[in-house]
Amino acid sequence: MADDGADEGAQDLAAENAALGLALEAAHAAVWGYGVVGAALEPGARGAAGSAEAAHRDVRDRVITLLAERSVEPAPAEGAYALPFPVLSAVDAATLAVVLEDGTATAWVRVLDQAAGSGTRELALEALSGAEVRAVGWRTAAGQTPVTRALPGLPPG
Amino acid sequence: MSSLPPPGPRGFSRRTLLATSAAGLALLAAGCTSSRTEQRERVTGEQADQLLGQVGVQETLVAAYTAAGAADPGLAGEVAELAAQAGEQLARLRAAAPGATPSAVSPGSPPSPGEARSWLRAQVAAAATSHATACVNQSGARAALLGSISAGLRGQDGRLA
Numbered sequence: 001m002a003d004d005g006a007d008e009g010a011q012d013l014a015a016e017n018a019a020l021g022l023a024l025e026a027a028h029a030a031v032w033g034y035g036v037v038g039a040a041l042e043p044g045a046r047g048a049a050g051s052a053e054a055a056h057r058d059v060r061d062r063v064i065t066l067l068a069e070r071s072v073e074p075a076p077a078e079g080a081y082a083l084p085f086p087v088l089s090a091v092d093a094a095t096l097a098v099v100l101e102d103g104t105a106t107a108w109v110r111v112l113d114q115a116a117g118s119g120t121r122e123l124a125l126e127a128l129s130g131a132e133v134r135a136v137g138w139r140t141a142a143g144q145t146p147v148t149r150a151l152p153g154l155p156p157g
Numbered sequence: 158m159s160s161l162p163p164p165g166p167r168g169f170s171r172r173t174l175l176a177t178s179a180a181g182l183a184l185l186a187a188g189c190t191s192s193r194t195e196q197r198e199r200v201t202g203e204q205a206d207q208l209l210g211q212v213g214v215q216e217t218l219v220a221a222y223t224a225a226g227a228a229d230p231g232l233a234g235e236v237a238e239l240a241a242q243a244g245e246q247l248a249r250l251r252a253a254a255p256g257a258t259p260s261a262v263s264p265g266s267p268p269s270p271g272e273a274r275s276w277l278r279a280q281v282a283a284a285a286t287s288h289a290t291a292c293v294n295q296s297g298a299r300a301a302l303l304g305s306i307s308a309g310l311r312g313q314d315g316r317l318a
Contacts, residue, residue: 112304113300116296146238150246151305157250
C-alpha cells in the first residue's frame with residue numbers, strides 16, 4: 001500500500017512536471033514572439049509589448065526554478081519559432097500577441113488540469129489570469145470581437 | 158528594442174508557436190481514461206459542496222448583470238456580450254457540478270444608475286476571486302474550469318474598468 005501510494009505520488013508529480021514543461025515551452029515562445037510584436041510597433045506603442053514580455057520572462061524563470069528544484073531538466077528555448085502569419089503592421093503585431101497569450105493560457109489550463117499541488121495551481125492561476133487580461137487589450141488593438149473570452153484556455157464545450 | 162532574426166527556413170525551428178499548447182488542448186478536449194486521471198477527477202464531498210457553492214456565486218453574478226442593466230439601460234447594451242459569457246460560464250459550472258439546479262438569487266441592487274458600472278465591476282471581481290480560491294482547492298478538470306472562469310472574469314473586470 002505504501003509503495004502504491006508512493007508510485008501514485010510520483011506519477012502525479014511527473015504529470016504535473018510534464019504540464020509545466022509545456023507551459024515553459026509556451027513561455028519561451030511568448031518571450032521570443034513579443035520581440036517580434038515590439039519590433040512591429042511604433043516606439044511609442046511598445047510599452048505593452050515590453051511589459052508582456054517581462055511578465056512571460058518572470059513566469060518562465062519561476063517554472064525553470066521549480067523544475068530545477070525537482071531535478072527536472074527544463075526545456076531550453078528554440079533559436080526561433082515559425083510565425084503563424086507575417087507580422088507587418090501594428091494590427092498584425094496585436095494579432096500575434098493574442099496568439100501568444102491564448103497559447104500560454106491553454107498551456108496553463110493544462111497545468112491546472114494536471115497539477116498535484118495547490119502551490120502549482122496558484123502559479124498556474126496567476127499566469128493564466130495575466131495572460132487573459134493582456135489578451136483583452138491585444139484583442140482590442142487587433143480589432144477582434146468579442147475582446148473577452150468566457151473560458152480562456154479551455155476547448156469549446 | 159533589439160532587432161530579432163526574421164522567421165526563416167534555415168536553422169530555424171519549424172515548431173509553431175502553439176504546438177505545445179495544442180497538444181494539451183487535445184488532451185483536455187478528449188479527456189483521459191487512465192486510472193491516475195480517474196483518481197484526479199474523483200471528487201470529495203467537500204470539493205463537491207464547494208463546486209455547488211461556486212455555481213451559486215456564478216448565479217449571483219449573472220443576476221448582477223441583469224440588475225446593473227436594469228439600473229442603467231445604456232450599460233445593459235454595452236455589457237450584453239459580457240453577460241452572455243457569464244451565462245456560458247454558469248452553464249459549464251452547472252454541467253460540472255452534479256446536483257446543481259437553477260436557483261433564484263439576488264445580488265442586491267446597484268446604488269444608482271450612475272454607479273451601476275462600478276458596482277457591477279466589483280461583483281465581477283468578487284466572483285473572480287471566489288472562483289480562484291476554489292480552484293486552488295480543487296483538482297483535475299474542476300480546477301481547470303474554475304481557473305479558466307476566474308481568468309475570464311479578470312478579463313471582464315479589465316474591460317469594465
